[in-house]
Amino acid sequence: EVQLVESGGVVVQPGGSLRLSCAASGFTFDDYTMHWVRQAPGKGLEWVSLISWDGGSTYYADSVKGRFTISRDNSKNSLYLQMNSLRTEDTALYYCVTGGFDYWGQGTLVTVSS
Amino acid sequence: DIQMTQSPSAMSASVGDRVTITCRASQGISNYLAWFQQKPGKVPKRLIYASSSLQSGVPSRFSGSGSGTEFTLTISSLQPEDFATYYCLQHNSYPITFGQGTRLEIK
Numbered sequence: 001e002v003q004l005v006e007s008g009g010v011v012v013q014p015g016g017s018l019r020l021s022c023a024a025s026g027f028t029f030d031d032y033t034m035h036w037v038r039q040a041p042g043k044g045l046e047w048v049s050l051i052s053w054d055g056g057s058t059y060y061a062d063s064v065k066g067r068f069t070i071s072r073d074n075s076k077n078s079l080y081l082q083m084n085s086l087r088t089e090d091t092a093l094y095y096c097v098t099g100g101f102d103y104w105g106q107g108t109l110v111t112v113s114s
Numbered sequence: 115d116i117q118m119t120q121s122p123s124a125m126s127a128s129v130g131d132r133v134t135i136t137c138r139a140s141q142g143i144s145n146y147l148a149w150f151q152q153k154p155g156k157v158p159k160r161l162i163y164a165s166s167s168l169q170s171g172v173p174s175r176f177s178g179s180g181s182g183t184e185f186t187l188t189i190s191s192l193q194p195e196d197f198a199t200y201y202c203l204q205h206n207s208y209p210i211t212f213g214q215g216t217r218l219e220i221k
Contacts, residue, residue: 035210045150045158045201059208062115074122090161095157101148101203102169 002026002103004096009108016086020097020108022079030054030074033099036081038092039107048094049081065088086112115142116204120213126221131192135216137185137202146206149178149187153198161200162187194220 008020020036036048049070050059058070069082079096095108115144117140127133137147142192145165150158160169162178165185197220200211 044199044215045152045203045212047212050210052210053160059210061209100160100163101150101205102160102163106157106204 002098004098004103004105006094006096006105006108009094009110011111011113012086013114014086014088014112016112018083018110020081020083020094020096020110022105024077024096025099029077029101034070034072034079035097035099036070037095037097037101037104038090038110039095040089040092041045043092044074046092049058050099051079076086083110086110087111116143116207116211118202118204118211118213120200120202120216122216123214124217124219126177126219127192128221129176129192133189133192133201133218135200135218137180137187137213139185139204139206140184142182143204143206145181146204147178147180147185148205149176149202150201150203151196151198152201153180191220192218 003025005023012018035050038046038048048061051070055072067085071080091112093109095106095107119138121136147165149162151161154157161172161176166178177188179186200216
């Protein structure tokens with residue numbers, strides 16, 4: 001059974017930093033592209049970032065480019081999102097998602113507030 | 115960036131109705147389109163991929179069609195469990211983009 005478990009979401013002040021993690025199991029992690037997708041409270045879905053199976057290619061939404069960095073450790077079956085210079089508009093539930101958007105984690109809540 | 119515009123943004127319908135939701139892309143995306151269903155407090159669920167391929171386990175009353183810039187999600191006979199928000203997504207080019215969502219409510 002595919003499992004994606006996100007962690008690291010907390011309350012952080014504007015301008016702060018945070019690192020999200022996603023632990024993957026139940027599939028061959030290093031065969032898959034992975035994404036982060038977020039959803040602000042009461043709002044729609046927003047794609048955030050993608051990383052290729054080997055970490056060699058990464059892509060970002062314009063709203064996070066230059067502030068967020070996606071990475072992975074295939075030896076640990078883990079996906080990460082380093083979030084810097086956080087803004088109030090980054091407040092959202094952050095989902096870890098497999099490459100075809102067929103499997104989603106339960107999400108971890110990031111709240112940016114003073 | 116490719117903009118994905120869904121219509122309508124919200125609609126009400128009755129059990130048994132046939133419902134169609136449209137998603138328009140601001141430029142051609144071939145068939146790199148997926149549809150998702152999200153119920154309140156739940157994780158999004160993929161219904162359709164590659165514009166018209168039904169996800170395993172999804173009821174056959176759901177169908178997708180289209181190519182290029184115009185796509186549709188059709189529910190042939192609405193069931194009580196289908197009342198939810200539906201999103202389209204394009205993955206033809208980066209950045210990947212979602213539609214704004216269509217909220218389907220009970221009439």
